[in-house]
Every structure is written in structure tokens, then in C-alpha cells.
Amino acid sequence: MRAFIGIALIMGIVRLPGINDYWDTCHKPISQTWFREHFERDRFKLLLKFLHFANNDGMPAQDSQDYDPLYKNKPVIDYFVHVFKRHFHPSQNITIDESMVSFRGRTPHLRQYMPQKRHARFGVKLWCLCDTKTGYTHTFEVYKEVRQGDRSEEGFIYNLVMSDAFDEAG
Template sequence: MEAESEGETEAVDPYEVDTEEDEPANDQHQDADPLDQDDAEWVRNTNNFPRIPRLTGQPGIKVPLPDDPSPLDIYKLFITDELINNWKSIQAMEACSSARNVGVPRNLPAHRHLEETNSSRLLGTSSCCPFLVRLQGHVARLSMFLSILAFFHIADNATFVPFEDPHYDPIDKIRPFVDHLNTVFKQLYEPDREVCIDEAMVPFKGRSKFKVYMKNKPTKWGFKLYELCESKSGYVYSLEVYCADKRLSNKPVDVTKHLMQPLLDKEHRLYIDNCYCCPELWGRLKGHATMMVGTCRRNRVGMPADLFEGRQRAGDLDYRRKGQLLATRWFHKREVVNFS
């Protein structure tokens, strides 16, 4: 009886945060084996749950804001004047190049309009075009708007590499803007402990070799984005465009590791669905002081086979543990397998 009472008093609350005894885990987590766990076998016990360490980052806005920021102030944090000026210079080079190719003088309408018009105003009215079509006339003449739109570029054509080149990028025409967004997203905000990864769709029905169809999304046809977001606010911290790039792996484990790279070793908690969740990913994230929670498919490599033996009835719950790794199987109207 005494031994049992002592065992009960030593039980650890899994949700207790150790604020004094936590040691930096970066050194001991580097180059860890993908399935480096305390126990060699899947077992069914609830002893010695690990403590949940505190977040080492400082979540929140990282730049000063006015006392009462306007929508324009927030917009300029992402679409900066430097970015727009760079677009204008690339656009002017494209207009001049086209003028030389067809033998048109330098006073090509598009080139002249670039020097006369505020590009920020044109970008603003273009984004509102489906709803506020009458704004165009107050900002620029129709001929001016169409001539600028015809030469609109955000990347220099001279830097493009051919398709046969091993460094070919399928989205080289927008890659500078994607890189700019990823840089700004990280500079402006640090996410809280809980983050998640999922796909998003950009509507598109034209012709493109990396256009995808996702039947479970509200927007079924378009370009697929992998997004890492803060769970509390929905803030997009990092994104990647699915574009069949030969240089990048589209395996869920590699996509997750790539998006989570800036947040590793900070004790974040990642929530994912069964498209990404697997024991291999859990092991990789654990090796970099990052927790993971998600639904999982029962046929993933490394899952406990005996967990799925027998038939469950509504409300039944079963689980297996392997060191700090926990797999649960719950049944209501259908089977739900969770991983954490």
C-alpha cells in the first residue's frame, strides 16, 4: 500500500509547465533519430507523462505601430514603397525593351504613363475592380491603365532560366514577390505557441501545368498553397506555392519541415491533419524541440498494429504509448486516430 501511495504522489501532471528547471534543449535535440523514444515498444500505460516546456519565443507584433493605425498603414507594412518602386523600374525596362524590339520611340505610352502615374493608386483600384469599377476613371485614363497593365512585371525577364536548366523555377515570374511576402511575414510578427499547417487555394481556371483540383475545398480549381498559420489569429507566417518544382520535395514530411524551419527549437505546438501526420514527422519535430498534434491514417508506417485489432463500438477509446509519443483510437460514427 505504501508503494502504491508513493507512486501516486509522484505522478506528473502532463499540462504542468516547468518554468524553473527547463534547460535549453537545442543541443540535445540536434541530429536526433526520427523515432528516438524512451520505450522500444508500443505499450498501454499512463505513467511518466512528459512535462510540457514553456515557449522560448516572444509572440506578438515585432514592429512599432501608430496609436490608431489605418488600413493603409497596415497595407504599407506588406506592400512597401521600395517594392512598388522596384516593380516600376522592372516595368519601365520591359516597356523600353518592347519599344526597341518593334522600333517604337522611347515615348511609348506605357513608359510615359509609368512616370506620370502613382502605381500605388493603380494597385489599390485594381484590387477593388470587381466591386468599385467607377474608381478607375478618377485615378487614370483607360488607355493609361491598359498600357501599364500590358507591361506589368514583378520580375526581370533577363534573370529567367530555361526549362531545361536544373535550376528552372516554374513560378519565376512571381518568385520575388513570394519571397518578399515570406520575409515580411516573419519580420512583422512572431506567432504564439499553437500553429497549424494546411492547404489553401487561389482560384484559377486557366491553363497551367501546376493547376490542381481539390474536391473538398470551397474553391476546387486553382493554385495550391501550403500555409503555416498561427492558430489563434490565422496570421500566415510562411507559405509555399505548389508548382511541381523539381528542386523541392512535395512529401508532407519535407513540406512541414521546410515551413516550420524558422520556428524549430522554440517549443511550438504544431496542429496538422492526416495528410501530414505520421510517426516519422513526429520524430523529426521532437528532435528540434517542437510538439505535434494531429489526426493520422491508420496505415502510416510506424503505427502500432495492435491498436487497430478488434472492432470498436460508439464511444470506445483505446491508446498506445511509445516513450513520449501517444496514439489514440476513438470511434463515434467513424474511426478517428489521433497522434501527439
């Protein structure tokens, strides 16, 4: 699993048009021997196909009030938030920062378009609570499309600051 996760992370750095291109031996300019040495292509694709973090049987329907577009990834997000909070306590000076994670997948409730961002115009927007001295992210929340009934008089940023996600800032 470490090799699988390592390859998935490196695929985010070394960008090629398709998954099969990482194991391609025919095209010398884009040939990546490191991937072939550490993992078989078919095994990687099989693990990628069946990798799940949540039980799909408990997932609410899209038209229900309990629907969460992050349901399948929630255990991983919660784990990272827990680890970030455990390993660092921010100083007195903190800020809420908007960050964009590049993503072109099929998640209409999460995908945002921000033309002012140069490196990642399409992606998933995160609201991060960061330490101003070190830039360390203490916690974060994924921005989800606001439903009509979820709007409040105070606004989104007020609700974010007052939410449970940011209450343990230190």
C-alpha cells in the same frame, strides 16, 4: 502605382467579365464609375502589360533542371513572406494549412483542381504555416507540381516541414 495596385486589388473583389468592363459607360447595371475616376483604362492596361518583377533574361528554360515556374513572381512572394515573418511571431500552437487561391491563368505547373473546395475549385495551392489562436499566416509556400526525380521516401509534407521556408517559425 498606389492607384494601380488599389484598382488591381479591387478587381479581385468586384468581378466583371473583362478588363474593359470596369471602365464601360454603356451598360448601366455593371457600370463602375470609381474606376474611371481614379485611373484611365488605357494607362492601366499599359502598366499591366509591362509590369515585371524579375529579369526575363535570367530565366532558365522549361526543360532545364533549374526551371522554376514561380521565377517571374518570386521577388513578390519573397517580399510577402519576409513581411509576414517580420510583423508577427506565432504562439506555441501552430498548424500547417492548405489554402487555395482562385486562379484560372495559364500555369499548368501551378494550377490545381480541388473539387471539395466550394469557392475556389481551380487555383494555386498554398501551404501556410498559421498561428492557431489568431489565424495569422506566418509564412507560406506555393505548391508546385512535383517532378518525377524530386519525389522522396518521406513524402511532400515531411519535406515541407523540414524545408528552409518553415524553419524560422519561432
